[in-house]
Amino acid sequence: MCRPVPLTLDPHAAARRRRSRTSRESATAWAFVTPATLVILGLSIMPVVWSFLLSFQSNDLLSPSRWVGLANYRALSQDPEFAQAVRNTALYTVLYVPLSILLGLALALALNRRIRFTGIYRTLMFVPFVVSATSQGVLFSFILDPEFGAANSLLARIGVSSQGFLSDPGQALLVLVAISVWSGTGFCVVIYLAALQDVPRELIEAAALDGASGRHILRHVTLPAIGPVSAFLILWQTINALQVFDLVYVTTKGGPLGSTTLIVYFVWEQAFKNFTAGYGAAAAYVLVLALLLVGALPAVVRRLRSRRTRGAAA
Numbered sequence: 420m421c422r423p424v425p426l427t428l429d430p431h432a433a434a435r436r437r438r439s440r441t442s443r444e445s446a447t448a449w450a451f452v453t454p455a456t457l458v459i460l461g462l463s464i465m466p467v468v469w470s471f472l473l474s475f476q477s478n479d480l481l482s483p484s485r486w487v488g489l490a491n492y493r494a495l496s497q498d499p500e501f502a503q504a505v506r507n508t509a510l511y512t513v514l515y516v517p518l519s520i521l522l523g524l525a526l527a528l529a530l531n532r533r534i535r536f537t538g539i540y541r542t543l544m545f546v547p548f549v550v551s552a553t554s555q556g557v558l559f560s561f562i563l564d565p566e567f568g569a570a571n572s573l574l575a576r577i578g579v580s581s582q583g584f585l586s587d588p589g590q591a592l593l594v595l596v597a598i599s600v601w602s603g604t605g606f607c608v609v610i611y612l613a614a615l616q617d618v619p620r621e622l623i624e625a626a627a628l629d630g631a632s633g634r635h636i637l638r639h640v641t642l643p644a645i646g647p648v649s650a651f652l653i654l655w656q657t658i659n660a661l662q663v664f665d666l667v668y669v670t671t672k673g674g675p676l677g678s679t680t681l682i683v684y685f686v687w688e689q690a691f692k693n694f695t696a697g698y699g700a701a702a703a704y705v706l707v708l709a710l711l712l713v714g715a716l717p718a719v720v721r722r723l724r725s726r727r728t729r730g731a732a733a
Contacts, residue, residue, distance in 0.1 A: 474700035481694070491701035501702060503677050504685040507592060511681060512660040514596045515603070520652050522600065523607025528637070530608065531615045541612065548605035556669025559598050560585065585671050588678040595666060595679055603659070607652055614648040615641070650717055657713050661706065682706050 474491055476484040495501050530541055547555075562569050563584035571581045585591050618641055626636045642649075664683040667673060673680035673688065680688070682702065690699030 470700045471704060473697050474704050476697045478696040479694045480690075480696050484697070487697070491698050492705075494698065495701055495705060500677060500680070501685060504680045504682050507677075507679065508661060508681045511592060511596055511599075511663065512657060514593075515599050515660045516653060516656045518596070518600050519603045519656055520607055520649065523604045523652070524611050524649075526604065526608045527611035527615060528641075531612060541608070544608045545605040547602040548609075550602060552602070552663075552665035553669050555598055555602055556666050559594075560670050563594065585679075586675055588676045591671055591675060591679045595663075595670065598666060598670075599660075599663070603656065607656070610648060610652060611645065614645040618644045654713065654717060658710060661710060661713070 473484070475486060475488055477487045477490075478484040526544060530537055530544070534540075563571075565571060565581060565583050565586050568584070570584065574580070574582065583590055584594050622640050622644070623636055626640050631639070662683055663681050664687065667679055667681055667684045668687070671679040673684050683706065686699045686703045686706070688699075689702060690696045693699075
């Protein structure tokens with residue numbers, strides 16, 4: 420009886436088939452990825468490169484550009500309006516970030532308890548955050564109007580003199596901070612509520628059994644547990660504060676007397692109002708540098724802490 424001869428596969432042919440299949444899969448994948456890649460390149464990377472080169476040029480958006488090197492950056496260092504915009508932005512950030520975070524934490528701690536209608540309260544806290552900055556600006560422009568606004572009408576009823584609010588150079592920036600806190604606190608509340616749900620109940624119960632008061636539990640258990648969330652919110656709110664534009668544009672247009680001109684509004688004003696696009700691009704890249712420094716700060720702090728911990732352990 421004849422035995423069947425076993426078939427032997429050519430290893431080189433199998434390898435070629437695998438390479439061919441891999442090539443077809445790669446081609447299919449690139450066919451799906453290429454449109455999105457082109458969109459990203461066209462709408463984000465290319466404008467970034469173009470604006471960076473523009474910051475070294477004199478450009479009025481109409482006539483051909485002229486290369487001026489670092490002249491735009493040197494002019495920024497001597498521009499009192501840019502210095503005022505930097506001061507306004509710094510003051511806005513220093514006020515807005517801690518106020519929104521501390522108020523958000525306080526409200527989250529209050530809403531984390533078992534109270535009636537807590538779902539309604541949480542929703543109401545988050546509603547201002549989803550309202551666009553443009554809508555907020557229009558709303559508060561009517562409410563805070565010096566002559567016909569509801570705010571001055573209410574102040575008159577309680578015997579307080581009329582206030583300028585957004586038309587007063589001494590009050591306008593503080594009013595913008597208040598509006599931003601009203602809208603931005605809801606985001607902090609939601610994030611902190613999610614973080615508080617993850618605090619181990621065992622730690623809280625153990626601390627309570629040991630006789631710790633609510634204040635000590637908050638300080639030594641709750642706050643350390645939500646520390647990473649607080650660091651994230653500080654970074655997030657700082658970046659948002661440095662990029663405020665819509666609210667300023669709708670309410671004050673940078674006035675009165677430049678008291679509410681923030682950096683992003685200054686960039687827009689130089690590029691599209693004064694038609695000095697290169698100068699505006701240079702100001703934008705000063706802001707980019709500030710954002711990079713803010714983004715790198717947590718990593719630097721973590722590295723310093725790890726070195727200090729290793730040094731203490733050694």
